[in-house]
Amino acid sequence: MNAPTPAQQLLPEIKARAVPPALLEALQTRFAAQFSTALVVREQHGRDESAFSVPPPAAVVFAQNTQDVSDTVKLAAQFKVPVIPFGVGSSLEGHLLAVQGGISLDVSRMNEVLSINADDLTVTVQPGVTRKQLNEAVKSTGLFFPIDPGADATLGGMAATRASGTNAVRYGTMRENVLALEVVTAQGDVIRTGTRAKKSSAGYDLTRLMVGSEGTLGVITEVTVRLYPLPEAVMAATCSFDSLADAVNTTIQVIQLGVPIARCELLDANTIRMVNTHSRLTLREGTMLLMEFHGSPASVKEQVETVQGIASDFGGQTFEWAATPEERTRLWTARHNAYFAGIQSRPGCKAITTDTCVPISHLADALLDSVAEAEQSGLTYFLVGHVGDGNFHMGYLIDPDSATERATAEQLNHQLVHRALALGGTCTGEHGVGLHKMGFLVEETGSGTVAMMRAIKQALDPDDIMNPGKIFLI
Secondary structure (H helix, E strand, O other): OOOOOHHHHOOOOOOOOOOOHHHHHHHHHHHHHHEEOOHHHHHHOOOOOOOOOOOOOOEEEEOOOHHHHHHHHHHHHHHOOOEEEEOOOOOOOOOOOOEOEOEEEEOOOOOOEEEEEHHHOEEEEOOOOEHHHHHHHHHHHOEEOOOOOOOOOEHHHHHHHOOOOOOHHHHOOHHHHEEEEEEEOOOOOEEEEEOOOOOOOOOOOHHHHHOOOOOOOOEEEEEEEEOEEOOOEEEEEEEEEOOHHHHHHHHHHHHHOOOOOOEEEEEOHHHHHHHHHHHOOOOOOOEEEEEEEEEOHHHHHHHHHHHHHHHHHOOOEEEEEEOOHHHHHHHHHHHHOHHHHHHHHOOOOEEEEEEOEOOHHHHHHHHHHHHHHHHHHOOEEEEEEEHHHOEEEEEEEEOOOOHHHHHHHHHHHHHHHHHHHHOOOEOEOOOOOOOOOHHHHHHHHOHHHHHHHHHHHHHHOOOOOEOOOOOOOO
16 A cells, blocks of 8 residues: 555545445436546546545536436435535635545536526526626626636635635625525435525524535535626726835725725735746736725725825835726736746645635734745745735645655644634635644634534534535544
8 A cells, every 4th residue: 555645644534435336326327428437537526726635536426407416415315425516626625525435516517697687786696607607697787796716616616615805805705795595405405595685584594504614514506696886997006015014014004094995915026926927927026915996986096096195105116007907807817826826836836825814903913924934944935815804825835745845834834824813813714624724623713613513514414425524524
């Protein structure tokens, strides 16, 4: 037997459950061409953007509608075999890995926009619809969906992980923007939570329970979300700083003064170098804030003037504007590709990433100390952050076969998260817990809170077949 890789050594000891041939035969009979046990297909569904290495699922079902999902879960439930929902595979914390074996349930073919209710500012979609697809579908209505995690993720995956992204400082996260869901339970039943109404006091808020549950309580098969009017005026700007502290303090002042900025992203000098190479840009190689302002022409002008004044007080320089859609798209595409720019800067590497979030008043404390530790470690790293809401990401680039580099990266990650928790923050602002942050969840919430979560899981999924081994162990 081969020795475990450094990534495998970080996983809890969990035995894969056997998948009976009778289940595979039943799935093959039910789904025919929508079912596959081919190794290349299974391997594609057995990896994500995390650094974990886990054997692939036993088989893959490609669902095309809610009935397909329900039938898959019912068959798996008969044999007590795990079901792992799969969208586009862009998760960073091991959410879709088959750590206990089982069946990967791919919902990417469930990609229809079911109804656009422009008058009510809502839209209902199947879970495989991606954010770019959704915005293309609604652009003729003068509306848009603002949640933008960077990757062209599916709406089902975004709801399952409670995603947010660059626009969260103004428009909130998936938690605030999901109104209703259709969900297939662990028994294969189809339930609906919430309505298209803006508010409700009817019973338990099961929508919020499912949003962020990471596929451990059910499979999302429809999502109803809020839409927003396209702003009359949009202006993007970059501003460079000689020090990270000046950029962070500018951000803190902007938020504390109540400027309704739509996006406020931070990239450090390491990241700018990587982005320039990857996206063929010539951005000044220093700490940079990338900002965007939405509103009427007059309100945008007022926001810009206020932020310029604050930035100038902290030594901000080379304020550059991107007023046209093409210029803005180029800038934001480069920002969204920062992760891949980092990966490509060291061929063959893997990124150990984190995404803590702290109260805005403690952002400088959390970020500056974490950067100092990364510098001292000698590891190559990148830093990006949705700093307008106190959320930032460190990516430590390691040789996946080097136990020493992995241990160093994990130690840095632990120090960063512990610091965030001590400052009243969270171990994950948007990636979710998945595999990587199960231990931190207990530290953040307490054993009693995790025990209550576990009790909910056991009540709704007594055989632990819904994406088991994630968030916490049963």
